[in-house]
Amino acid sequence: MSKSSEITVEAHDLRRTFQTKNQNPVVALDGIDLQVMEGEIFGVLGPNGAGKTTTIRILSTLLLPTGGWARVKGFDVATEPEKVRRVINMASGAEKAGYDFITAKKNLWFFSQLYGIPSDIAEKRINELSEMLGLTKYLDRKFYALSTGYRQRATIARAFINEPKVIFLDEPTIGLDVMTALSIREFMRAQAKEKGRTIILATHNMSEAESICDEVAIIDRGKIIANGTPDSLKRSLGAPPLVMEIQPAPKTLDMLSSIDGVRGFTSSVDEERGLAMVQVVVNDESGAEQAVEAMRKSGYNVLTSWRRSATIEEVFVSLVGKGFKEREETEE
Template identity: 35%
Template sequence: MNDFAIEADGLRRTYRSRTGWLRPQIKEVDAVKGVTFTVGKGELFGLLGPNGAGKTTTIKMLNTLLIPTAGTARIFGHDVVRETREVRRRIGYVFGGDRGLYERLSALDNLRYFAELYGVPAREQKARIGELLDLVNLTGRENERVEGYSRGMRQRLHIARGLLHRPEVLFLDEPSIGVDPVAARDLRRTVADLAATGTTVLLTTHYMAEADELCDRIAVIAGGQLRALGTPAQLKRHAEDRRVVEIEAYGVGDDAVRTVREIAGVRGVTLEPVGAAQVLTVQSESDIDVQSDVLAALNGIRLGRVSARQPTLEDAYVAIVAGAGAEVAA
C-alpha cells in the first residue's frame, strides 16, 4: 500500500466539437494534455492556473465526473474508471458558486437531506451534522433558511455538505470565488482546520495569498499542461531574478496594458481592480529598471502610489504562466 491519496499519470482529456452544416468538420480540443502528479495522504495540495487552463477538467477526471481520454488516475489505489463506486465512497466535491443547495430549506434540513442521499446511517446523522456545523462555524444559524445566508455562509455550508459521509479526499474547486474578504478568511480557517484532521484536500483557487497560506505544495497548470510543482517557497524562486513595481492607477485600458507589455525588459503585467482604483503590477528582469518607461507609457492616466517590492507567490505564478505562453487573468 503506497502513501498517495491521489495519483494522476498522463491524464488527458480531449473534447470533440462539430462545426458547419453542409460540410461538417470535427474539431478536437485538448483541455488537459498529459498531467502527472501525486498527492500524499493528509496533504493540502493546490492546483493553480488561469481561466481555461484545465484545472476543473482535471478535478472532474479525478472525481469520476469525466472519463479521461488517456492516462490513469487513482484515489487511494482505486482506479477512477474501473472502480468508480469505491472512489466515490472516498471523496467529496465542493465547487464555488450558489448551486447545490435548497434555498427554501434551512441549513439543518439541507444537511439532513444530503445525509440521507449519501447513505449516512440514521443513528449517526444528528451527531455528524452537529460536528460539521461546529467545524464550519454555523452552529446557532442552522435553522435559518439558506436563502437568507450570505455567500460566505453558503460556501461553508457547501463544505459541510461535502464532508457528511466522512470522505478521505475533499476536492475544493474555487470555494472562495465571489466571497468578501472577511468570509474568505473564515473559509481559509475552515479549510485549515479540516486539513488538520487528516483529510486530504485538493484546492483550486485564483487567490495566491490563499494558496500561499494554506497549501503544502502547489501545481501550476497552464494550457492543459503542468508547468511547475513544489512548495510555495520553491515556486517563489521562479521570480527571484525579477524586479516588481506596483502602480495604483485610475482608468488603465487594454491599449495601455499592451504598451507596457511591449517595453524592453518587461516579463509580466497584471491589472487588478481594487475598489475604485486599479493596481498595475509589472515584472521586469532584475538588471533592468523599467519604472520610468512604464510611467511614460501611462502618460495621461491618473496615477497614485508607485512602489517596488519583493516578489511574492503571485509574481512567481505570473512568471510561470507567462513563460508557458498563456494569458494571466487580471
C-alpha cells in the first residue's frame, strides 16, 4: 500500500498536569506537538516517567488534556470523543486484558460483540488475526491458562478486532520473550503496511523503535526533544559514538563531564564478563581520545574501545547528557 500524505493524528501544545494531594502538581505533558501520517508506525520513545502513557491515554480519549488540542482522523479528542472511539482501538502491555475463565477465542468473541460485529465477520476476523499472531493453536485455552506471551498476543488481536484506522499501543512487548516480541512487531508492521492502519507505539525499548517505526518522537519530561525517522535521528549525531569496555565497574563517570568534546554518556554493567560498557557521545576524534585517556587517568583499565554507528539511545544521550537508565534513576 502506498503511503498517503494524510495527517491522521495531530496534536498541538498538548498539556496535562496532575493535581496531587500533598505535593506540587505534576506536569506530565509540557506542550507536545505531533503529526502522524496515515499508515505510519509512529514511535513515542522515552524513559519511564517521560509522559508516554499520558500521551496515549489522551489521544485515545481515556484522559482529558489540561491544555492544547489533539485530533484523530479530524475529530477532537476532548469534544468529539465518541467519534474518535469509532475509528480507534488501544492496548497496553501492562493491562491484563481478558476474562480468565473463558477461552481466548470467547474473549475475542466477546469484544467483537461489544463492537456489534456480525457473527460471520467476527469469526473470520478472529481466525485471521489469530493466524497472523500465531495464536490459532491456543484459541481454545482458557485465558488464565495461557502464558504471558500468548495472553499478550490475544490482547493485541483484541485491539484489531474492530478494524481500527488508528491503533494506540502502550508498551505492547514489555516483559515478553524475544520470539513473542518479534511476532508482535512483525504483526504491527503488516497491519500498517498492508492494511494502511496508523499505529502509535509508546515504548521505552530503543531497538524496538529503531526496527519498526517510520517516525519517532523522543520524549523527555513531557517534552518532545527530537523527532524524525530513525535514520535521520541517528545521522544528526555526526560523529560516531565511542564505546569502551572497562574494569572495574565505575562508581561515577564525572571525569567525562568536563571534557569539551563529550556531549554525554551512559553505561551498563556486564555482570557475566565482569566489566562495564561505557557509551560516549562525542563531537569528534579528539573528544573520543580524551575520554579514553580520562578513564585511564582515573585508574580504570580500558580493555577495548571502538567507534561505531549511532543508536537512538545515543541521540537521547546527546540531547540530555545521559541515558534512559540514568534519567530514570534521577526521577525517583
